[in-house]
Amino acid sequence: MRRPDLCSSTPTQVPGSLRTTTPACTLNVPSEANYTEQLPAGLGARLQEAGVSIPPWRGRPTSTLEKKKRKPQLMEEDESSGALLKPLVFRVDETTPPVVQSVLLERGWNKFDEQEQNAEDWNLYWRTSSFRMTEHINVKPWQQLNHHPGTTKLTRKDCLAKHLKHMRRMYGTSLYQFIPLTFVMPNDYTKFVAEYFQERQMLGTKRSYWICKPAELSRGRGILIFSDFKDFIVDDMYIVQKYISNPLLIGRYKCDLRIYVCVTGFKPLTIYVYQEGLVRFATEKFDLSNLQNNYAHLTNSSINKSGASYEKIKEVIGHGCKWTLSRFFSYLRSWDVDDLLLWKKIHRMVILTILAIAPSVPSAANCFELFGFDILIDDSLKPWLLEVNCSPALTLDCSTDVLKRKLVHDIIDLIYLNGLRNEGREASNTTHRNSNIDAAKSDRGGLDAHDCLPYESLSFTSRMYNKHDSVVEKAVSVHPKAAPASQLEGEMSGQEDFHLSTKEMAQSKPKRRSRHTPHKTLMPYASLFQSHSCKTKTSPRVLSDHGKAPDPQAGNFVLVFPFNEATLGASRNGLNVKRIIQELQKLMNKQHSQVVKNKIKEK
Ligand code: ADP
Numbered sequence: 001m002r003r004p005d006l007c008s009s010t011p012t013q014v015p016g017s018l019r020t021t022t023p024a025c026t027l028n029v030p031s032e033a034n035y036t037e038q039l040p041a042g043l044g045a046r047l048q049e050a051g052v053s054i055p056p057w058r059g060r061p062t063s064t065l066e067k068k069k070r071k072p073q074l075m076e077e078d079e080s081s082g083a084l085l086k087p088l089v090f091r092v093d094e095t096t097p098p099v100v101q102s103v104l105l106e107r108g109w110n111k112f113d114e115q116e117q118n119a120e121d122w123n124l125y126w127r128t129s130s131f132r133m134t135e136h137i138n139v140k141p142w143q144q145l146n147h148h149p150g151t152t153k154l155t156r157k158d159c160l161a162k163h164l165k166h167m168r169r170m171y172g173t174s175l176y177q178f179i180p181l182t183f184v185m186p187n188d189y190t191k192f193v194a195e196y197f198q199e200r201q202m203l204g205t206k207r208s209y210w211i212c213k214p215a216e217l218s219r220g221r222g223i224l225i226f227s228d229f230k231d232f233i234v235d236d237m238y239i240v241q242k243y244i245s246n247p248l249l250i251g252r253y254k255c256d257l258r259i260y261v262c263v264t265g266f267k268p269l270t271i272y273v274y275q276e277g278l279v280r281f282a283t284e285k286f287d288l289s290n291l292q293n294n295y296a297h298l299t300n301s302s303i304n305k306s307g308a309s310y311e312k313i314k315e316v317i318g319h320g321c322k323w324t325l326s327r328f329f330s331y332l333r334s335w336d337v338d339d340l341l342l343w344k345k346i347h348r349m350v351i352l353t354i355l356a357i358a359p360s361v362p363s364a365a366n367c368f369e370l371f372g373f374d375i376l377i378d379d380s381l382k383p384w385l386l387e388v389n390c391s392p393a394l395t396l397d398c399s400t401d402v403l404k405r406k407l408v409h410d411i412i413d414l415i416y417l418n419g420l421r422n423e424g425r426e427a428s429n430t431t432h433r434n435s436n437i438d439a440a441k442s443d444r445g446g447l448d449a450h451d452c453l454p455y456e457s458l459s460f461t462s463r464m465y466n467k468h469d470s471v472v473e474k475a476v477s478v479h480p481k482a483a484p485a486s487q488l489e490g491e492m493s494g495q496e497d498f499h500l501s502t503k504e505m506a507q508s509k510p511k512r513r514s515r516h517t518p519h520k521t522l523m524p525y526a527s528l529f530q531s532h533s534c535k536t537k538t539s540p541r542v543l544s545d546h547g548k549a550p551d552p553q554a555g556n557f558v559l560v561f562p563f564n565e566a567t568l569g570a571s572r573n574g575l576n577v578k579r580i581i582q583e584l585q586k587l588m589n590k591q592h593s594q595v596v597k598n599k600i601k602e603k
Pocket of ligand 1 (some may be wrong): 103180211213217219220221223241242243244245256293297298299300374378386
């Protein structure tokens, strides 16, 4: 059966938000000296009176080509609101992924020049490493940082294991059984030895499998898989974890999912999950008799892209080592798998994981964090959390990776949703905006009728892309007058049987669904907030959004937390984890009874 090949779809460039507006935005770049003089009559004086500082223009002269390409917008007056508008400026360092810079330039942003501009003349600082606490403290109301302090608690494997263990103790194992049994070395050494030998005894002649991973390394470096205790090398700063030896295989290849999650704030906790992602394959067939073969056991693309089989056309998966998540879900649907249920479990896993650290992360304004959740699905379709990455790779290694470009666009839309500033100035140009939407849709890699993910909600999509009207309304001054200074304050278990085994999937031909199943357009969590957000009269998120429901969607990001009124309440004025867990438990019970009902109907 031929499946639509999303990998080969040519990405359409999202033209971004190139804005030119009033005749004031001519191509005459003012010199530093006459910059303020060039402001519309009287505006300079009014701004000074209001105490608004006007960063001098110190950009390099724009070449004719660039002018034609990007038409950078200079300072101007928004006639309706009187607000001061000027180009948004991004700051990067040598670690910033090139795609970030390229997307921001495409959207008409200017690049910050440390030599030429004042230290505070930027709006977004995006880098791979985290920021120092002083950088968080000194962030200005018009600035955003792409990391939140304290998130290593989630992204270091040992810390993650400790936090999830704590949650399991507090709230029960049924919710927190998505992390493989993990021991943190050297502290848990004796516990691990006891567990290992107890299991050996239970299994008799059968083998048990373990994986040893450095707590702080990434990209599959330093990983050891073993079955025999004599192959185990004890080392500090390692975790030893139960090796999931029954992974879901596609064409007999192991895979895992890279899910993108954006936390736009911890106080109040606000979590968005990206509706597209990556499925990363091992490039050699899964074989438990050879644990040393990294190309068969590790799904890191950094490893597999250098393997001999990378370019080969492989059974079912094709060439390369990546699929889009939508292609994966489409594949599952062709096997009659309840992909929506799997997706719900993944959402819940994301929430439960972030809840484990949320109460202990320091408050910080004007920052967000993009996480990469690595999730392995076993042959009973149970998702397992392998790790959480900060600064997930945004390199474009193959055609499937183009979704990362749209991902960056959507992050920018998400964080500036409530205060798009002058980026949205020409959004009222409907033709341009609509072409933007179409381009965005094709760029996101296949959210069409055949390859939609299980949660697409058209109502939300239309709402989002109609936002341009209010974007104009919402455009605000780069230096908001009334802005406060930044403050540093403070599973379902595997009960559902899927009647599907890995072996069946790998060896038989996929069968199409016999009954017609309309594409599900249900978005499991976000619906409650639709009415809220439509009414929302927004001020920029950076100023304050306490008390108001977050927007349900931005591009392919959908809100997964808070997911109802109760969790909205429980995340305001301090995080009430117990209350949130109760709501999750209710949701799980509801979903479980629905699964049972569906099974009875099917019989
Ligand atoms: P890294 O940060 O080095 O990428 P991961 O925890 O993501 O470390 O592990 C790398 C790869 O090893 C994963 O992508 C997955 O293929 C495999 N892996 C990791 N942990 C397990 C596990 N417990 N069971 C099965 N495979 C695993």
